[in-house]
Amino acid sequence: MTGPVPRPTRLERRLGVTLPLLQAGMGGVAGPELCGAVSRAGAGGVLGLYKEPPEQVRRLIADTAARTDRPFGINLVPEVLAPDRCRAQLDAALGVLPERAFVTFYGLPAPDLPAAVVRAGLPVVVQVGTTHAAGRALDAGADVVVLQGVEAGGHLLGALPALPLLRAVRRDHPDAVLAVAGGIATGADLARAVAEGADGAMVGTLFAAARESEAHPEFKRRIVAAGASDTVVTTVFDIGWPNRPHRVLRNALTAPGPRRSARFIATATAPGGRRLPVPRYSAVVPSVRTEGRIEDMAMYCGDSCERITATESAADLVERIRADYGRALHETRPERADHAGHVDHVDHEGECHGE
Numbered sequence: 001m002t003g004p005v006p007r008p009t010r011l012e013r014r015l016g017v018t019l020p021l022l023q024a025g026m027g028g029v030a031g032p033e034l035c036g037a038v039s040r041a042g043a044g045g046v047l048g049l050y051k052e053p054p055e056q057v058r059r060l061i062a063d064t065a066a067r068t069d070r071p072f073g074i075n076l077v078p079e080v081l082a083p084d085r086c087r088a089q090l091d092a093a094l095g096v097l098p099e100r101a102f103v104t105f106y107g108l109p110a111p112d113l114p115a116a117v118v119r120a121g122l123p124v125v126v127q128v129g130t131t132h133a134a135g136r137a138l139d140a141g142a143d144v145v146v147l148q149g150v151e152a153g154g155h156l157l158g159a160l161p162a163l164p165l166l167r168a169v170r171r172d173h174p175d176a177v178l179a180v181a182g183g184i185a186t187g188a189d190l191a192r193a194v195a196e197g198a199d200g201a202m203v204g205t206l207f208a209a210a211r212e213s214e215a216h217p218e219f220k221r222r223i224v225a226a227g228a229s230d231t232v233v234t235t236v237f238d239i240g241w242p243n244r245p246h247r248v249l250r251n252a253l254t255a256p257g258p259r260r261s262a263r264f265i266a267t268a269t270a271p272g273g274r275r276l277p278v279p280r281y282s283a284v285v286p287s288v289r290t291e292g293r294i295e296d297m298a299m300y301c302g303d304s305c306e307r308i309t310a311t312e313s314a315a316d317l318v319e320r321i322r323a324d325y326g327r328a329l330h331e332t333r334p335e336r337a338d339h340a341g342h343v344d345h346v347d348h349e350g351e352c353h354g355e
Contacts, residue, residue, distance in 0.1 A: 025075020
C-alpha cells in the first residue's frame with residue numbers, strides 16, 4: 001500500500017494487529033475461514049464460539065490456527081450459557097490457543113473468566129454498551145473495551161449511539177484502550193472514530209457479507225441490498241437469547257401484529273451431521289448449514305449496510321479499509337494529539353511520525 005501510514009494505535013500495539021480493526025465474533029457467521037482470512041490481512045479476526053461444546057471449541061481453534069500465523073481472537077457470550085458451560089468453553093480454548101491470540105467477551109463476564117485469561121498471558125477484550133459497564137470491564141482487567149452503539153447489528157448492550165458513548169467513557173477513562181462498534185463499514189468511518197478518541201473499531205455487518213462468512217447466501221444478499229431503513233430494533237427473536245433487543249433486517253416476523261406459533265421453520269446441520277430444528281423466533285442466524293424458511297429467520301444487520309454494496313473477500317475489504325483509513329486521517333487530521341499526549345505529524349511523503 002502507498003500513501004499515508006498512520007501511527008499504530010494502542011489497540012494495534014496491544015493485540016499485535018496492523019490495522020485498528022476487529023472483526024466481530026458472530027456466532028454462526030464467524031468461522032475459521034473468515035477469522036483466518038481477516039487475521040492474515042492484518043486485522044483482528046475473531047472466531048465466534050456462541051454455544052459450541054468444548055470439544056468443538058478445540059477443533060475450531062485448531063482449524064483457525066492452521067490458517068494464519070497472525071493474531072486472532074475467540075468470542076465468548078457469557079449471558080447465553082450457564083456459568084459452568086462458559087467456563088468449560090474458556091478452559092478448552094485456553095488449552096489450545098496460541099500465544100498470539102486474544103479473548104473477547106460479548107457482555108460483562110463473571111470476574112473469574114477474564115482473570116483466567118490474564119493468568120494465561122493473553123489480552124482480554126470486553127464489549128459493553130454503557131458507561132457503567134465499561135468501568136466494570138476495566139476493573140475486571142479488560143485490556144480493550146469495545147463500546148457498542150445502537151447502530152450495530154445483532155443483540156444490543158445499551159441505548160446510546162457509538163460516538164456519544166465513546167465520548168462519555170473517554171471522559172471517565174482517559175487512558176483506557178477503547179474501540180467502537182456500530183456504524184463502521186469504511187476506512188473513513190474508522191478514521192472518524194479514531195479522530196473522536198477511539199483506538200479502533202469492531203465491525204460485524206461488513207464481514208457478515210464477506211465471501212468467507214458462513215452466513216447463508218440469502219443473508220448476504222439481503223445485507224448488500226439493504227439500506228439503514230431496512231433494519232429495525234426488535235425483541236421478537238428471543239428463543240435461545242431472551243431479554244435482549246436486537247437490530248435485524250426487517251421481515252414478516254418484525255412487522256406489527258400478533259405473535260405466531262413458534263413451530264419449526266428450518267433445520268441446521270450440526271458438526272457430525274446431526275440436524276437440529278430451528279423454531280420461528282429463534283435467535284439463531286441462517287448459515288450455510290441451514291435449510292428452510294431463511295426469509296423468516298433473524299438476519300442481524302447494522303445500519304452500516306448502507307455502505308456495503310457487494311460480497312467481497314475479507315482480504316479485499318481489509319485492504320480497502322486500510323488504504324481509505326490512512327487517506328482519511330491524512331486529509332482530515334494532518335496534526336493530532338494521541339491519547340497519551342503525543343502529537344502525530346503527517347509529513348509530505350505521506351508517512352505519519354510520532355514525536
